[in-house]
Amino acid sequence: MLSLYNSLSRSEEPLPDQKKIRLFVCGPTVYDYLHLGNARTYVFFDFFAKFLRARGYDVDYLQNITDVDDKIIARAMTDGTSTDKVARFFTDAYFEDMEALGVDAVSTYAPATQFISQIVAQVERLIDKGFAYKIEGDGWYFDIAKDPEYGKLSGRTAAQAEDGVSRIDDSIGKRNKGDFCLWKFTQTSLSDFEPRWPSSLGPGRPGWHIEDTAISEFHFGPQYEIHGGGVDLKFPHHEAEIAQQESASGLEPFVRIWMHTGALTVEGKKMSKSAGNFVTIRDFLEKEGRHATALLRWMAFSHHYRSPFDFSERALAQAKKELETLYTRHMELHGCTPEDVPAEWMARFNDALNDDLNTPKALSVLMEATKGGTMAPGAKLMLFSLFDTTFGFDIGKTASLTDAISEEITGKFEEYKTSRSNKQFVQSDALRKELEGLGYEVRDTEDGSMIVKKFF
Numbered sequence: 001m002l003s004l005y006n007s008l009s010r011s012e013e014p015l016p017d018q019k020k021i022r023l024f025v026c027g028p029t030v031y032d033y034l035h036l037g038n039a040r041t042y043v044f045f046d047f048f049a050k051f052l053r054a055r056g057y058d059v060d061y062l063q064n065i066t067d068v069d070d071k072i073i074a075r076a077m078t079d080g081t082s083t084d085k086v087a088r089f090f091t092d093a094y095f096e097d098m099e100a101l102g103v104d105a106v107s108t109y110a111p112a113t114q115f116i117s118q119i120v121a122q123v124e125r126l127i128d129k130g131f132a133y134k135i136e137g138d139g140w141y142f143d144i145a146k147d148p149e150y151g152k153l154s155g156r157t158a159a160q161a162e163d164g165v166s167r168i169d170d171s172i173g174k175r176n177k178g179d180f181c182l183w184k185f186t187q188t189s190l191s192d193f194e195p196r197w198p199s200s201l202g203p204g205r206p207g208w209h210i211e212d213t214a215i216s217e218f219h220f221g222p223q224y225e226i227h228g229g230g231v232d233l234k235f236p237h238h239e240a241e242i243a244q245q246e247s248a249s250g251l252e253p254f255v256r257i258w259m260h261t262g263a264l265t266v267e268g269k270k271m272s273k274s275a276g277n278f279v280t281i282r283d284f285l286e287k288e289g290r291h292a293t294a295l296l297r298w299m300a301f302s303h304h305y306r307s308p309f310d311f312s313e314r315a316l317a318q319a320k321k322e323l324e325t326l327y328t329r330h331m332e333l334h335g336c337t338p339e340d341v342p343a344e345w346m347a348r349f350n351d352a353l354n355d356d357l358n359t360p361k362a363l364s365v366l367m368e369a370t371k372g373g374t375m376a377p378g379a380k381l382m383l384f385s386l387f388d389t390t391f392g393f394d395i396g397k398t399a400s401l402t403d404a405i406s407e408e409i410t411g412k413f414e415e416y417k418t419s420r421s422n423k424q425f426v427q428s429d430a431l432r433k434e435l436e437g438l439g440y441e442v443r444d445t446e447d448g449s450m451i452v453k454k455f456f
């Protein structure tokens, strides 16, 4: 049975026992191209939704798009264009990037600007119930002191919440430092660049946190099964979502299981636009060429989704090496008929994923099982296909079975091995070089020498 780590209870829990699973994952703020850190989070939840569907769950996967935000306004001002144009351009770029990464499990994308009436209605409910207050000339704010459970996700108290202030939440008139903005009145300083909507709250635009709960309440109702996002969103964003929705509806829990992906880092520092240590998805795809998607997916799944994952040239080289090994092994199955994977190996694969989606352990099953005489070649073929469908590696397509290593290459490799075992190193070195020139690499491993076609 699948168990998942719930950031709220801080323990592993079984998936709710029902066929229908409603999954909400925070979408991007569309003011720029996405980077590999964002890709890690979206690739993971794409895998997760597909994995649940393959097990027979009916997954309704909802994702918002933050298309109204200070960063979008700032970008429009810099570029001398409208926020609407900025948001549309980068939403399209986001969809293109996701398509290139094979991320296509989302059932519904919900741009915030299409949910203004739901946002206003939710803020009105919070005002009616006494959770929100007005700061003249500024906006409507959530009073975190009114919610005794505020802080239950992140473990922070209202008194510690000042670092939760971000984006548009700054105001000198707030009751508590950690109070956050629900609705920002139109500011004259931002003039024409600021999007605004007339409303019963006064002319303005939504705060950052309220769009998600207004959207999820519209699509899913006040309670649902799983909410996901990067760990950086746990506080203040997800904490604020819980406070808003549970205060507005009076029902808890808002969400049964909270899932957070660890950060993709560079030299230990979270990859982010503001730190300047980012690689955009499109630059990565262009640089790494035709197998870039498999490479990114392999690297992502080689790490547990909750662990940090340091992106480096070394990690990249390692992933290339591992994938090449697998491509070569797949090619060697030329002419085999698919057959069932032995139950013992299937159990190892399933046990790994059932344990809070331990993908690195699952990948090690593929590595180990396809190595030597572990199972029949036809079963290996099936195992490759299972991993391709589960993780989107496309090993089968990349290393086509008709592309088997030719007799000429195999012959030269056999000669290499013979000369090496006879300690005729001048000869074996020459053969190694010759094979390299033909696009093959000879690797001498603990299990003996192997020949690998160069794919990168």
Ligand code: AMP
Residues within 6 Å of the ligand: 026, 027, 028, 029, 030, 036, 037, 038, 039, 040, 041, 228, 229, 230, 231, 232, 233, 261, 262, 263, 264, 265, 270, 271, 272
């Ligand atoms: P944003 O547009 O900043 O809200 O980010 C979109 C998604 O990417 C959110 O779920 C973030 O938590 C996630 N994200 C941002 N940076 C990283 C990173 N370095 N590693 C993993 N996930 C990230």
